[in-house]
Amino acid sequence: MKKEFKQLLSDKGRKKLPDVLLAAAECAPLSKTGGLADVVGTLPKSLKELGIDARVITPYHRCIKDKYSASVEHLFGFYVNLGWRTQYCGIERLVLEGVIIYLVDNEFYFGDKIYKGGYEEGEQYAFFTRAVLEALPKLDFAPEVVNCNDWHTAMLPMLAKTQYAEKYGSVRWLLTIHNIAFQGKFGFDYVQDLLSVDEKYYTSEFMELNGCASFLKAGCVFADRINTVSPTYAEEIKTAYFGEGLEGILSARTNELSGIINGIDVKSFNPYADTEIAANYHKGRLSGKKLCKLSLQEQMGLECREDVPLFAMVTRMTEQKGFELVQFMLDELMSYNDMQFIMLGTGDKEYEDFMRGAEARYKGRLCAYIGYNEALSHKVYSGADFLLMPSRFEPCGLSQMIAMRYGTLPIVRETGGLKDSVIPYNRYTGEGNGFSFADFNAHEMKDAILLALECYSKPETMQALIRNAMEADFSFKKSAEEYARLYICML
Ligand code: ADP
Numbered sequence: 001m002k003k004e005f006k007q008l009l010s011d012k013g014r015k016k017l018p019d020v021l022l023a024a025a026e027c028a029p030l031s032k033t034g035g036l037a038d039v040v041g042t043l044p045k046s047l048k049e050l051g052i053d054a055r056v057i058t059p060y061h062r063c064i065k066d067k068y069s070a071s072v073e074h075l076f077g078f079y080v081n082l083g084w085r086t087q088y089c090g091i092e093r094l095v096l097e098g099v100i101i102y103l104v105d106n107e108f109y110f111g112d113k114i115y116k117g118g119y120e121e122g123e124q125y126a127f128f129t130r131a132v133l134e135a136l137p138k139l140d141f142a143p144e145v146v147n148c149n150d151w152h153t154a155m156l157p158m159l160a161k162t163q164y165a166e167k168y169g170s171v172r173w174l175l176t177i178h179n180i181a182f183q184g185k186f187g188f189d190y191v192q193d194l195l196s197v198d199e200k201y202y203t204s205e206f207m208e209l210n211g212c213a214s215f216l217k218a219g220c221v222f223a224d225r226i227n228t229v230s231p232t233y234a235e236e237i238k239t240a241y242f243g244e245g246l247e248g249i250l251s252a253r254t255n256e257l258s259g260i261i262n263g264i265d266v267k268s269f270n271p272y273a274d275t276e277i278a279a280n281y282h283k284g285r286l287s288g289k290k291l292c293k294l295s296l297q298e299q300m301g302l303e304c305r306e307d308v309p310l311f312a313m314v315t316r317m318t319e320q321k322g323f324e325l326v327q328f329m330l331d332e333l334m335s336y337n338d339m340q341f342i343m344l345g346t347g348d349k350e351y352e353d354f355m356r357g358a359e360a361r362y363k364g365r366l367c368a369y370i371g372y373n374e375a376l377s378h379k380v381y382s383g384a385d386f387l388l389m390p391s392r393f394e395p396c397g398l399s400q401m402i403a404m405r406y407g408t409l410p411i412v413r414e415t416g417g418l419k420d421s422v423i424p425y426n427r428y429t430g431e432g433n434g435f436s437f438a439d440f441n442a443h444e445m446k447d448a449i450l451l452a453l454e455c456y457s458k459p460e461t462m463q464a465l466i467r468n469a470m471e472a473d474f475s476f477k478k479s480a481e482e483y484a485r486l487y488i489c490m491l
Helices: 003-011 035-049 062-071 118-138 155-163 188-195 215-222 231-236 247-252 287-299 323-336 349-361 374-383 399-405 416-421 442-456 459-471 476-490
Strands: 020-023 054-059 073-082 085-096 099-105 145-149 172-177 212-214 225-228 257-259 310-317 340-347 366-370 386-389 409-413 435-437
Touching (some): 003 476, 035 476, 054 118, 062 085, 118 188, 145 476, 225 476, 231 416, 287 310, 310 374, 323 349, 374 399, 409 416, 442 459
Parallel strands (some): 145 172, 386 409, 409 435
16 A cells, blocks of 8 residues: 555554445446546546555446346345335446446336436436435445545435435545536426425525526535546636536535546557557657558548648537537638548537538548547547647546547647646747647637647657657546545545
8 A cells, every 4th residue: 555545544543445436327338428437437447456445336227238248247136216116226246357336227217328318317317326325235345435426426425414314424425526517407396206305405505506406516515525527627616607506615615625637548548559540659659650640531531641730529519619619710720721620529410510511611631420439539549630629618528638648739728627637838948748728719729720730840849749748647547546545535
């Protein structure tokens, strides 16, 4: 065990690291729609390396059943009361890379869709919450810290403290906010009907927000500690612009709120060993990256030219990701500069259609792949020169870190985790591992892109920036150590 942890533990009069359970709606590689899954899949592995027994509890979605059912062991089944409903709940166990994952089984709630949307999603995750609280005392594992993630699991601390006080008196609850824009807001009657929450909690002091009951607000009020996925985002969400109505409670709890930047799975995202990409490479020998670029251009129907700067985006196509700026500036950029552009993403129809239109206008120079494709994302990260992320807000962001790991320079807006992970190029000192702009403004974005183009024309500058990007340490080890510190502090 690290000396520092020994000291922290002895200050608490303890010798043993805490046992931790992560509760989340998705967990990679079992189920994934975004960055949350990556964190929940990777963090426990890194915590284990530090000596913490970290396990996961997550729904047994259809996509997991289809792939892993042969390796899953049935532990027990019981019935869960959800208001007037009585629903079956199976608890299954899967061991993946040494990490124990408990799967909550119910085919009515957990089928094809990880998130059913709207009120159905409320019932889905109210069931999950109730199932977790009922299942935990029956497990052969008694976590001292439960790490909840986002609104889907944010009701756990409140229910544990108000409805299960005798069972969970000694458990500490950490709420990790991956994206405050998703809150789980429902009518009071609905929450009452599902989870029998006492009426006295439907006030602004507890879970009321804009006339609704907010699951995330309940988590912010009742969790023992709150953290989010980057130090900058932890500051931002205390302001009205980013806080989505929770800035008050978060400012009031500022001493219990912190930010820990996520890492990435450096084993799966490794240009030296990645089997998805056309050629492997490392920072000392970048010739493979050139082959990756040519192969990507060919696959995506772009002109195969090594000399043209290739920009890419790998993203959900939503307002959060700064698509307005791209819509506004794309034609100007494409018309006046010799550049190529690849869009890999899916999301709002308006943005998808815009990109399809752009593909038709710039055949051979711009390709829009509308869809989710993990294998292709590796090819894009390795083959592109620049990755654009002009996000309106970005709690942490993984794509920019993955891009840097592949020597692809990020161009980002200075917000949340983008600000914490990208060091902007400084033309006077040569420092930096990417490019950034401060305001959510299309012309500022354009200036950052023009600076990137200027650097592209200077091979030595590019080489130095690529080296810096590839040298940055985004392993989960660093984040896991910070989580371990936080868990210990909570004891
Ligand atoms: P968010 O969680 O807000 O969507 P992040 O940058 O934190 O954004 O994480 C996004 C993750 O999903 C990254 O691993 C990225 O490579 C992946 N991803 C996003 N869109 C796609 C897509 N269309 N195809 C493949 N992977 C994608």
